[in-house]
Amino acid sequence: MRHILEAIQSLTSSGGSATAxxxxxEALALPESYRAVTLQKEETDMFAGLDSRDKDPRKSLHVQDVPVPELGPGEALVAVMASSVNYNTVWSSIFEPIPTFHFLERYGRLSPLAERHDLPYHVIGSDLAGVVLRTGPGVNAWRPGDEVVAHCLSVELESSDGHNDTML
Known part of the structure; x- marks a missing residue:
């Protein structure tokens, strides 16, 4: 991971000009796994019968190493340098209004490519800032080395035009 961090740090090297x-x-060797905060599918009923206010996200969140996923069309692999906790994170962690695993299972039935999202764990997070490491087929607006921000209002467009209407 150190070599990835050093490449990212070179983007803002002294003098403001990137050296990477x-x-x-694109030439960076990617690790086989990364550290993530996850939810476990087997624990979706852990808060059954409790009022929302009594559900403690600290009990459902886990820090674990997970495999780096293979990229599909329209996807990018981002080295996350900052992330946040927002209402999506909290809802996911208390499995409300329904567990996110239900959505991932349904999505996984769409195609073999989508099936890889139906896992026994879910990496949480919907807001991030980071640097693109790889892009999948069909990604044209971003390249490895680009600094990016993703958030829960992200849409399937590669342009900021997709963010003009927050109701999307």
Whole structure:
């Protein structure tokens, strides 16, 4: 991981000019796994019968190493440098209004490519700032080395135009 961090730090090297370029990021060896905060599918009923106010997210959140996923069309692999806890994180962690695993199972039935999202764990988080490490087929607006922000209002567009209407 140190080599990825060093490449990212070179983006803001002294003098403000980046020393790493897209090809440098494409050439970086990726780890087999990364550390993530997860929910476990087997625990979706752990708060059954409790009022929302009595559900403690600290009991359902786990820190574990998970495999780096293979990229599909329209996807990007981002080295997350900052993330946040928002209402999506809290709802997911208390399995309300329904467990996110239900959505991931339904999505997984759409195609073999989507099936890889139906896992026994769910990496939480919907807001991040980071640097693109790889892009999948069909991603044209971003390249490895680009600094990006993703949030819960992200849509399937590669342009900021997709964010003009927050009701999307």
């Amino acid at each position: 370029v897209s090809a440098d990021f």
